[in-house]
Amino acid sequence: MKLRTAHRDGRRGTTIVEMAFVLPVFLFFVFALIEFGHAQMVNNVLRSACRAGARLGSTQGQTATSVESHVRQVLSGAVDVNAVEVFVKDGSSFDAGSSVPTQQSGFEALPDVNLQDAEPRQLFLVRAKVNYNDIALVPMPFMSGVVLQGQAFMRHE
Numbered sequence: 001m002k003l004r005t006a007h008r009d010g011r012r013g014t015t016i017v018e019m020a021f022v023l024p025v026f027l028f029f030v031f032a033l034i035e036f037g038h039a040q041m042v043n044n045v046l047r048s049a050c051r052a053g054a055r056l057g058s059t060q061g062q063t064a065t066s067v068e069s070h071v072r073q074v075l076s077g078a079v080d081v082n083a084v085e086v087f088v089k090d091g092s093s094f095d096a097g098s099s100v101p102t103q104q105s106g107f108e109a110l111p112d113v114n115l116q117d118a119e120p121r122q123l124f125l126v127r128a129k130v131n132y133n134d135i136a137l138v139p140m141p142f143m144s145g146v147v148l149q150g151q152a153f154m155r156h157e
Helices: 002-011 014-057 064-075
Strands: 085-090 123-131 147-155
Touching: 014 064, 014 085, 014 123, 014 147, 064 085, 064 123
Parallel strands: none
Antiparallel strands: 085 123, 123 147
């Protein structure tokens, strides 16, 4: 009986020490998994909102402001719309044989388009982007500098 008690006394506290080492790593992986899922969801919502805005902008009588407003309305259920940048740009230079930008910032450098005065079949771009740490559930250090973005090209009717 005495031997059994001595063995238990020697092991007392090891479970707490082991948990102190394992629990932070486990929680980090759980929260990282949640953040990656959230990032994927926001990315899909950005693309969907840009497609919806481009569809709206392709019809007669719409303005770039109404398209931006519609994109922000679609995004409002998933992210803080104040953190999102929305662009409506003229893409007709691509029809003229201009090369496609290799950097995403090249799309933002395109000229703005006035959709009310757009020609039939004129190509335009709706683009939205957000820094992930601005909308993160639990900001993670490895996600700093990550920009989530979506875009859609459409022709005006």
